[in-house]
Amino acid sequence: VKIEPKRLLWVEHVVRIRDQKDTAAFADLFAHFAPRVKGFLIKSGADASLAEECAQDVMATLWHKAHQFDPTRASVATWIFTIARNRKIDLLRKQRRPEPEDLTWGPEEEPDQADILTLQQETELLGTALAELPQAQRELIEKAYFGDLTHSEIAAQTGLPLGTIKSRIRLALERLRHAMK
């Protein structure tokens, strides 16, 4: 699988932030992800100034929680998405976000390079499958993530094209299951 070089660069950047407090690596991540996070929040219903504030906050959280990032389990985009989503629930919906209990992973060890590569590749394939969906179908999934569809509306949308990307999700799932053994 050909993997976009940037995807692995982002992983290295987070490690550099964690180990060396590298502001140049942070600036690079910021330039790529902060506008996307802001766009995500605006599409989710925030006004421009709240979205800006919140995007800064999400990126600051990335810095402080860099030690929690596990590249055998998530891409940097995935991880930032979860931080942004939690801020969205907190600020826009003013609700608590119950999170599952942390898994007990056993003794800390440096993640295996092959495991990192496989997970990042699987995520890349998922992204490709998403990009190749017919536009109407992709928009439906985007709506679900931007909060324009409630869960009952998602359920009512029998044509939700999850099947198309399901094989990708299944692969990612197998990957995660393996990682959780």
Added chain:
Amino acid sequence: MTESIKHHLDDTILMAYSAGTLPEAFSLMVATHLSLCDTCRAQAESFDALGGEMLEHIDAHAGTALRRNSLEATLALISGGPVETPETTSVACPVLPKPLRDYVGGDLNAIRWKPVGMGVKQAILPTSKDASARLLLIPAGMAMPDHGHRGTEMTMVLQGAFQDEDGYFARGDVETADSNMHHTPVADIHEDCICLAVTDAPLQFDSLLPKIAQRFLRI
């Protein structure tokens, strides 16, 4: 621990949890199930990955440009230090998974049960008003009144088990009932059954007596 779970969450609810669009009570249900179920946890994290790819493909130049001093402001924010998040103490072999302990303020002995008749007890959990969450204790061997549903009701077993028209539900199992479903859950004879139940609409009971009880049950 997870292999014994037979009734899982469906993709729709996992995707909505990942998207962050569920009412708080339903998020609590999902977080509680994921704490016990690696299969659904992996599926949920795959939906997070889908969210990440969505984020990656957002057109970052369509009217969402950052403020000019955005990076500097963020670096200033960083030098202010992280926001403290309080650590909660761990409990040895808890019955309630952590998301629930956070709402109850401890494990089983911290639940403030209120009797609702016929030996059944409940504790309503503080969530946002768009849906409700409560813990239910059904005495061993006891049958709940036959009832239908107006909205979506999800019930997850935490201790003991129950049986209804749909099957046998033990610790970790989730039953999802919608408005088409009518059932009479009966608690297993061996142990009192404790469940987490969330619903986005009041239940419909069939006989007059439970209808009166419903006013006290607040379900």
